[in-house]
Amino acid sequence: MATQRAVARSVAALGEANFRRYFAGQLVSTLGTWMQLTAQVWLVLEITNSGRALGLASSLQFIPALVLGAWAGAVADRVDNRRLLIATNAFAGLSALGLGLLSTSGSLTIGWLYVAAFSIGISNAFDRSAGPAFVTSLVPIEQLSSAIGLYSVTTSASRMIGIAVGGVLIASSGATTCFFINAGSYVLVLIGLLSLRKDRITERRVTGRPVRIRDGIDHVRSKPVLLRTLVTMVCVGMFTMNFMITVPAVVKLGFHADAKWFGLAELFSGAGSTAGGLIVGAFHRPTARTVGLAALALGTATVLTGVAPFLLLFCILMFAVGITATGYMTTSMTVAQSAAAPEMRGRVAALLVMANQGTTPVGALAMGFLMSSIGAHAAMALSGATAIVAGGVLLAVEARRPSRRVIDGLEVPVHLDAPAT
Numbered sequence: 001m002a003t004q005r006a007v008a009r010s011v012a013a014l015g016e017a018n019f020r021r022y023f024a025g026q027l028v029s030t031l032g033t034w035m036q037l038t039a040q041v042w043l044v045l046e047i048t049n050s051g052r053a054l055g056l057a058s059s060l061q062f063i064p065a066l067v068l069g070a071w072a073g074a075v076a077d078r079v080d081n082r083r084l085l086i087a088t089n090a091f092a093g094l095s096a097l098g099l100g101l102l103s104t105s106g107s108l109t110i111g112w113l114y115v116a117a118f119s120i121g122i123s124n125a126f127d128r129s130a131g132p133a134f135v136t137s138l139v140p141i142e143q144l145s146s147a148i149g150l151y152s153v154t155t156s157a158s159r160m161i162g163i164a165v166g167g168v169l170i171a172s173s174g175a176t177t178c179f180f181i182n183a184g185s186y187v188l189v190l191i192g193l194l195s196l197r198k199d200r201i202t203e204r205r206v207t208g209r210p211v212r213i214r215d216g217i218d219h220v221r222s223k224p225v226l227l228r229t230l231v232t233m234v235c236v237g238m239f240t241m242n243f244m245i246t247v248p249a250v251v252k253l254g255f256h257a258d259a260k261w262f263g264l265a266e267l268f269s270g271a272g273s274t275a276g277g278l279i280v281g282a283f284h285r286p287t288a289r290t291v292g293l294a295a296l297a298l299g300t301a302t303v304l305t306g307v308a309p310f311l312l313l314f315c316i317l318m319f320a321v322g323i324t325a326t327g328y329m330t331t332s333m334t335v336a337q338s339a340a341a342p343e344m345r346g347r348v349a350a351l352l353v354m355a356n357q358g359t360t361p362v363g364a365l366a367m368g369f370l371m372s373s374i375g376a377h378a379a380m381a382l383s384g385a386t387a388i389v390a391g392g393v394l395l396a397v398e399a400r401r402p403s404r405r406v407i408d409g410l411e412v413p414v415h416l417d418a419p420a421t
Contacts, residue, residue, distance in 0.1 A: 074346070
């Protein structure tokens, strides 16, 4: 019975028709996105054979999250999120189409790959701010953990399939196919967004007064659970969550293997990520202590994977990396979105994206330097050690505080909370 209730909580958000349509569209679109990202990463390595070049490409992809993230969050709190997501997905689809045409004509260079990475970053800066906030408008608050868990599954399952298929396509028919498939996938997500019932979307836009970026920062500072979660995400996001750099680098530069092995490693990682999203979606209002434990688990899995002595074991251990990475990200986002006031969720989501991805330009360049200096294996293991330290510090801080849960933006002692059902 307990297992059945956990499963029911995990998928409860699918009972909302609007969420089902949005979920389906995101699943297909993210599948294409991961295929394109796989092709871009592999082409950078093929053209340059350089960890530093890969680090630069990753930095360009995440710089917009750092520069535009806070402003994008303010925009998400001010405008219709559905229309904003339509605009970002249309832009991303056209960018993918342009990359495919360049590849077909033989004009694709490392410079264009850098431009493509930057374009994806611009789209993501707005999409990653509006997306999580928009999800909260599609389901009641008691289904928020389920919705965010399933939202993470769209990335995880698509990553599992997209990178594996992308690796096979790169080896068999070339990267161009991945670009055109991604461009076509955005048509389906646009159809899904246009088909949503407007009367079933909860209005959460701020009206009648200016929406300031500073208000979001002040809101985070006023809520200890938000501030602690954000600081932890800065540390983990900067150094640990660089798997699109460390994994292909270990496969190609560490084990000297081809794209099929990269696809296999990501297949295991994606399977773990999908399981992680479903498991965390069954949690009943996770706490900041859960975030600390998740960071500790992620760091341990990353260290063990980085020091794997042979390639097959490395691929298998990527399952543990996937399940812990998604568990950490989903738990962090659920705690933060539950603690944030509805009118602040766009700005809070943007700050979380900045903490997790906006710090990546610094972390990616550092990882690129470390991979060139001490090797890809050691660099990946060192990145995992950062998450262990961050999770340990958060748990130490939380140990001095009463156990608390977040309910509708308020922290309350666990013993006063209603029992999980």
